[in-house]
Amino acid sequence: MKALELDRISYTYPGGTKALDSVSFSVEEGESVAILGSNGAGKSTLLDLLLGWNKGKGITLFGKDLADYGRKELGRNLALVPQSEHYNFSFTLLEYTLFGRSPYLSQMGTPTEKDAEIAVQALKDVGLESYQDRPITSLSGGEHQLLLLARSIAQQSRILLLDEPTSALDPANRMRVISILKDLSQKGKTLLFTTHDANLAYELATHVAMLKKGHLLCYGTKEETVTSEMLTTLYETPLYVGSIEGRTLIY
Numbered sequence: 001m002k003a004l005e006l007d008r009i010s011y012t013y014p015g016g017t018k019a020l021d022s023v024s025f026s027v028e029e030g031e032s033v034a035i036l037g038s039n040g041a042g043k044s045t046l047l048d049l050l051l052g053w054n055k056g057k058g059i060t061l062f063g064k065d066l067a068d069y070g071r072k073e074l075g076r077n078l079a080l081v082p083q084s085e086h087y088n089f090s091f092t093l094l095e096y097t098l099f100g101r102s103p104y105l106s107q108m109g110t111p112t113e114k115d116a117e118i119a120v121q122a123l124k125d126v127g128l129e130s131y132q133d134r135p136i137t138s139l140s141g142g143e144h145q146l147l148l149l150a151r152s153i154a155q156q157s158r159i160l161l162l163d164e165p166t167s168a169l170d171p172a173n174r175m176r177v178i179s180i181l182k183d184l185s186q187k188g189k190t191l192l193f194t195t196h197d198a199n200l201a202y203e204l205a206t207h208v209a210m211l212k213k214g215h216l217l218c219y220g221t222k223e224e225t226v227t228s229e230m231l232t233t234l235y236e237t238p239l240y241v242g243s244i245e246g247r248t249l250i251y
């Protein structure tokens with residue numbers, strides 16, 4: 001089943017910047033898609049369109065027009081892991097992770113024991129369970145990024161959108177997040193993530209979308225798209241795709 005279809009998506013900001021120009025591709029459920037592109041290429045604009053924060057036409061989610069989704073229904077299908085988030089109040093980690101359960105709560109409803117179990121398990125998945133009663137304001141930058149992933153795991157959406165999911169992480173936590181995301185992907189979750197790390201894209205993605213100045217330079221399997229020529233064209237700087245001990249390495 002198609003999880004996502006983009007049909008000639010364009011977006012111009014009020015000031016007149018055309019951030020996306022006729023971008024089309026589709027994603028099957030269970031695929032993992034890396035969105036690559038230089039600074040200002042339109043990656044965040046695309047994520048904001050998928051989340052309905054920027055309004056646009058031509059986006060279909062599981063066969064239904066994005067514009068026809070209610071807020072909670074959208075939350076059950078799509079979760080975002082931003083790079084960071086500003087906190088207005090000092091919740092505990094567990095309370096914050098429980099926000100991921102919002103799309104499943106009734107009007108004025110409070111989270112159930114089952115919701116709490118799911119949130120605790122999500123904190124365990126990212127290795128933050130021993131911090132669950134600590135205030136979120138006490139976290140380091142990397143822990144903060146792991147918490148945002150935990151909240152989205154608790155949300156149990158069919159698609160996960162991730163904005164630079166490993167940007168603040170040390171090597172051990174980077175590996176942990178890659179392993180969590182691979183596991184989610186194997187269980188059938190559809191992933192779309194932006195990254196400046198072509199090695200991460202190659203390791204985690206099944207497919208790659210390359211955006212250049214708002215245009216789709218190419219879309220296809222990682223084997224088709226991640227080539228020295230394509231990456232050099234995308235970033236306008238020499239990049240090479242090689243192999244060390246049987247593993248693909250981009251440098």
Ligand SMILES: Nc1ncnc2c1ncn2[C@@H]1O[C@H](COP(=O)(O)OP(=O)(O)OP(=O)(O)O)[C@@H](O)[C@H]1O
Nearest residue numbers: 013015017019037038039040041042043044045046
């Ligand atoms: N709120 C806004 N108002 C006007 N122009 C914007 C706004 N947000 C982004 N832009 C412009 O739209 C274009 C695409 O920006 P976008 O943030 O989508 O790029 P990006 O690929 O996510 O970049 P980066 O890798 O630097 O995060 C850029 O030219 C940017 O300056």
